[in-house]
Structures are given as structure tokens and as C-alpha cells.
Amino acid sequence: MTSRLFPLFLDLRGRAVLVVGGGEVARRKIAALLDSDAAVQVVARALHPAVQAWVDAGRIAWRARDFADEHLDGAWLVVAATDDRAVNATVAAAAAARHLYINVVDDADLSSAQVPAVIDRSPLQIAISSGGAAPVLARQLRERIEAMLDDTLAPLAALLQRWRERIRTRLPHLPTRRRFLESLQHGAVADRLRQQRPDAAEAELARALDAADTAPRGFVSIVGAGPGDPGLVTLKAQRRLQDADVILHDRLVPRAVLALARRDAELIETGKQAGHHHTAQDAIHALMREHADAGKRVVRLKGGDPFVFGRGGEELEYLRAHGIDYEVVPGITAALACAAHAGVPLTHRDHAQSVRFVTAHCKASLDTLDWQALAQERQTLAVYMGVAGLAALRERLIAHGRAPGTPFALVENGARPDQRIVLGTLADLPARARAHAVQSPALLLLGEVAALAADLHWFGAAPLGAPQAAAPDDGAAMAHAA
Known part of the structure; x- marks a missing residue:
């Protein structure tokens, strides 16, 4: 694995930078260095026009000779831009x-330093680097991002630079100041900049700052983190993670999802795991x-969806009772993600006309379920539960009429790189889970559609095993589907 580069912006104003080479490639590097007001010194036998x-204009110094070690004296940074790798290697070693x-x-x-592809909205700059592995890809990404950025970013950044100390003095409370600054890009200040009216934009900024609230009101976003794949986190959820001052997250929310949060957000793990008390x-x-x-923007980040066995309702009731403003940002719940990544359609015209989401973490919760309804055929059960309860689940379903040959798909770490799928039938469900040491988080999909995973799976490793037989009434249909 290539070591990770440390991203850094250098202040080269008035500092000596040595460029070895004087051709077209050197020209491009020198142009960028001059834009940074570096004191460029070139060593080359011949120069690009x-x-x-x-x-000739006195903007750079030139030594018309071959490279020598003493040319490095006083340099802060070196660029080797010749077409001779041996010469470049000599310069690099020196x-x-x-x-x-x-x-x-x-x-x-x-190279010990890489020059990134740059999006310049000075004083705002965005640098993109592939670590030298794929510079063309980095340039293509730069072009895509360029097209997304508003033309007001540069003048807005310059305006905020001039007003920075006044804003800090007027709004010493960090969350209040952050909210104020974030509001400017979509308000009257940005509108005036788009109209090429910088004086009016500055006047709008002054009015907005005078009216800014110094006593912020807190806000809680109940956010679904999805199944664990950061690519399945909604755009709105990503924005809330970027806005949050504090993130209260479940134990099972992976680091890749938490990495979407703002760097200075406070992360507090609040997870609860079956069999353990956190x-x-x-x-x-x-x-919350x-x-x-304290006036902070709080994200309560939950795996899956907050309103599917996530206690989101309880938390909203608490927030409402205490007069705290809130919102809910839905997420992709585990049943949808696990089924999709296992190739199991939760409903199917031939096999399942309904789906039930069920949770059964302990004996007390098992006793509250309508087993007669759950045991009906031609429906899919998506069971959120600890794997320790599989034996009791099997016994009660069979006792209430569910066929022992009903297929199941047990999906461990669904939608994640280490996803595993265990297939079998209801009769051997506990034994199959023990044989493959299935651990939480795991979700059980039970019903005729589960057998389709044997052929329709597409993500991760192939399923372990296959259903031994379909339910008696649907055996011919399942054989046809397979």
C-alpha cells in the first residue's frame, strides 16, 4: 500500500525555489510558482521562450549551466523538470x-513533494492529489469540481478575510459564528456579489452581523447512518455531519461514515449491543x-434508519417534551441494504406479496409477537435480532405452521466489505449459524425469496451453502425460479 501523503499549503512568498530545467514542463511549474510570488531560480542550458x-523581465533568475549541488544553497523547495531521468535523480539525491x-x-x-491539481478561487484553493499515481484522474476530478463551484466563492472568501476579526469579536461563541458564516453563501451577501456589487455585499454583511443572534438555540438532527457503507449515506445526512458540533453515534456506525463529519466535531459513542450495557x-x-x-447543533447518528427499531420515536418524544427543536433525516435500514446486497428481493410477484420487519432480541420480546401471522407463507420476514435467539425463533415459527423447508438467508455485516451470507432452511437455521460462527451485526431474511440469493447474489463473497428444499407448497415454483 502506498504511504499516505500529508496535504500542506506552502507560503513561498519571497522564498527561493530552484527549478532545474528550462523547457515546456519547467515553464508550467514556474508559472505556478510565480503566481505564489516565489523567488524562482532556474538552472538550465537553454530556455523555453x-x-x-x-x-528578461527580471521576474526570475537564470544560471545557464548544468546542475551542481551548490545551486541548492538557500533554496526552500526544489523542482526537477528535465527530460533526463538521470539528471532528475541526481538533483533528487542532492x-x-x-x-x-x-x-x-x-x-x-x-519525489518527496507532489504538486496537486488546483482549483483556484483565491484566497480559497482546493488541491487534489493522487500521490503521483494518476495525475490525469486528478485533473479530471478538478474539472468536475470546478463546474460545481459558484463564481462568488473567491470574492466572498476575500470579503470574509477582511471582516474576520470583526466577526470574531461580534460573535465570540463558535457555534453561533459558524452558523452565521455558513448562512452567507446562500443569502443577500452572495446575491450582491453575483450582481458584481461588492460595496452592496459589504453593506449587507454589516447589516447581517449587526442582527446576528448571540444567544444561539440548540438543534438536534436524528440521522440515519445507513447500513455502514459511506456511499449509502444520504446527501442530507452528509450535510448534517458537516454542520454538527457534536455527534452522538451508535457503536456500529463504522469509522468510514464518521469520517464524513467535520474534523473538529466532538464524537461521542453511545452504542448499545445485545448482551452488553453501554x-x-x-x-x-x-x-442530547x-x-x-449549550446552543450546539447535535447529530444523533444511528445505524440504519432512526425509525426502524432505532428508538428514534422515544428520542423525539424526549426532545419535544423539553422544548428542543429537532428534525429527522431518514437512512437506509438494514433490511433493505442486506437484502439488496444479498440479491434477495423482499417482495416478489411469485413468492412474497408482503414483508414484515421484526425484532426479537430476548425471550420477553419473543412473547409479544403474533406468531400465527408471522408463520404465514408467501411473505418475507426481515428479523433484526441477536443470533443467540435463532433456536427459539425457529421453534415458534414451525410450531405455528411455517414449513421447516422454508429458505433463509442470514446476512452478516451486510453491505460492508466483509459481508457474509449463510443460506439454508428454517429447520437447520441455528446449526448453520453455529457452523459458520455468525456474529452480530447480522440480519435474518426468511421466506421463499431467500433462496434466490444462491443465483442473484452480486456483492462480496458467494453465499455459504444453499437451501436444501423449498416450502412444500412452493417447491415447484422455487425450482422454476432457480
């Missing part, structure tokens, strides 16, 4: 000996209230 013009960073054009192995629900309520009362 544009480079010669910079020399720079390394002096602990100088060097960029060797189109040669990642010799943060009690009352304590989660107290945390504590941070909301």
Missing part, C-alpha cells in the same frame, strides 16, 4: 541530502439535552 521572457523537499515532474518515486437510553437523552442547551 516564455521562460526567457520572464528572465536535495534529500540537504533535507529539502523536491518535486520531480512525472516521477513519483523520485450508554443507557436515559443517558443518551441527557446528552446538555449539548442542545
Whole structure:
């Protein structure tokens, strides 16, 4: 695995940068360095006409000779831009000996510094790097992002730079200040900049700052994190993670999803796992209230969807009772994600006309279920439960008429890189789970459609095993479907 680069912006104003080479490639590098007001020194036998013009204009210094180690004296950064790899390697070795960073054009192995593809909305800049592995891909991505960015970003950034201290003084409370700054891109200030009226934009900024609320009101977003794949997190959920001051997240929310949050957000794990006691629900309520009362934007981040066995309703009741403003951002629940990634349609015209979402974590919850209804055929059961309860589930379903040959698909870590699917029939459900050491998080899909995973799976490893037989009344239909 290639080591990860550390992204860094350099202030090269007035600082010496040595460029070895004077051709077209060197010209492009020198142009970017001049834009940064670097003191460019070029070592080359011959120069590109544009480079010669910079020399003639006194913008860069030129030594018309071959590279020598003493040319590195006083340099802060080195660029090797010749078409001779041996020369570039010599320059790289000399720079390394002096602990100088060097960029060797189109040669990642010799480089200790990479020049990214840049989106320039000065003073705002966005840099994209592939670590030298795929510069064309980085440039293509830059072009896509360029097309998405508003033309007001540069003047807005410059305006905020001038007003930074006044804004900090007027709004010392960080969450209030952040909300105020985020509101500017879509309000009257940005509108005036789009109209090419910078003075009017500055006047709007002054009015908005005078009216800014210094006593912020907290807000809680109950957000569904989806099944664990960051690609399945909704756009609105990503925005809330970027806006949040505090994120109270379940244990099973993976790091890849948490990485979507703003860097300085406070992350607090509040997960509960079957068989273990972590943060009690009352304590989660107290945390939401504590941070909301402090004027912070709080995200309560839940795996799957907040309103499908996620206690989202209880949390909304608590927030409403305490006068805290809230919203709900739905997520893709585990049953939908696991079924889709296992190739199991939850409903199917030939096999299942309904689907039931069921939770059964303990004996007490098992006793509350309508087993007669759950045991009906031609429906799919999506069972959220600890794997320890599979034996009791099987016994009660069979006792109430569900056929022992009903297919199941047990999906462990659904929609994640380590997803596993175990197939079988209801009769051997506990034994199959034990044989393959299935662990939480796992979701059970039970019904005639589960057998389709044997042929329709597409994500991750192939299913382990296959249904032994379909339910008696649907055996011919299942054989036809397979």
C-alpha cells in the first residue's frame, strides 16, 4: 500500500525555489510558482521562450549551466523538470541530502513533494492529489469540481478575510459564528456579489452581523447512518455531519461514515449491543439535552434508519417534551441494504406479496409477537435480532405452521466489505449459524425469496451453502425460479 501523503499549503512568498530545467514542463511549474510570488531560480542550458521572457523581465533568475549541488544553497523547495531521468535523480539525491523537499515532474518515486491539481478561487484553493499515481484522474476530478463551484466563492472568501476579526469579536461563541458564516453563501451577501456589487455585499454583511443572534438555540438532527457503507449515506445526512458540533453515534456506525463529519466535531459513542450495557437510553437523552442547551447543533447518528427499531420515536418524544427543536433525516435500514446486497428481493410477484420487519432480541420480546401471522407463507420476514435467539425463533415459527423447508438467508455485516451470507432452511437455521460462527451485526431474511440469493447474489463473497428444499407448497415454483 502506498504511504499516505500529508496535504500542506506552502507560503513561498519571497522564498527561493530552484527549478532545474528550462523547457515546456519547467515553464508550467514556474508559472505556478510565480503566481505564489516565489523567488524562482532556474538552472538550465537553454530556455523555453516564455521562460526567457520572464528572465528578461527580471521576474526570475537564470544560471545557464548544468546542475551542481551548490545551486541548492538557500533554496526552500526544489523542482526537477528535465527530460533526463538521470539528471532528475541526481538533483533528487542532492536535495534529500540537504533535507529539502523536491518535486520531480512525472516521477513519483523520485519525489518527496507532489504538486496537486488546483482549483483556484483565491484566497480559497482546493488541491487534489493522487500521490503521483494518476495525475490525469486528478485533473479530471478538478474539472468536475470546478463546474460545481459558484463564481462568488473567491470574492466572498476575500470579503470574509477582511471582516474576520470583526466577526470574531461580534460573535465570540463558535457555534453561533459558524452558523452565521455558513448562512452567507446562500443569502443577500452572495446575491450582491453575483450582481458584481461588492460595496452592496459589504453593506449587507454589516447589516447581517449587526442582527446576528448571540444567544444561539440548540438543534438536534436524528440521522440515519445507513447500513455502514459511506456511499449509502444520504446527501442530507452528509450535510448534517458537516454542520454538527457534536455527534452522538451508535457503536456500529463504522469509522468510514464518521469520517464524513467535520474534523473538529466532538464524537461521542453511545452504542448499545445485545448482551452488553453501554450508554443507557436515559443517558443518551441527557446528552442530547446538555449539548442542545449549550446552543450546539447535535447529530444523533444511528445505524440504519432512526425509525426502524432505532428508538428514534422515544428520542423525539424526549426532545419535544423539553422544548428542543429537532428534525429527522431518514437512512437506509438494514433490511433493505442486506437484502439488496444479498440479491434477495423482499417482495416478489411469485413468492412474497408482503414483508414484515421484526425484532426479537430476548425471550420477553419473543412473547409479544403474533406468531400465527408471522408463520404465514408467501411473505418475507426481515428479523433484526441477536443470533443467540435463532433456536427459539425457529421453534415458534414451525410450531405455528411455517414449513421447516422454508429458505433463509442470514446476512452478516451486510453491505460492508466483509459481508457474509449463510443460506439454508428454517429447520437447520441455528446449526448453520453455529457452523459458520455468525456474529452480530447480522440480519435474518426468511421466506421463499431467500433462496434466490444462491443465483442473484452480486456483492462480496458467494453465499455459504444453499437451501436444501423449498416450502412444500412452493417447491415447484422455487425450482422454476432457480
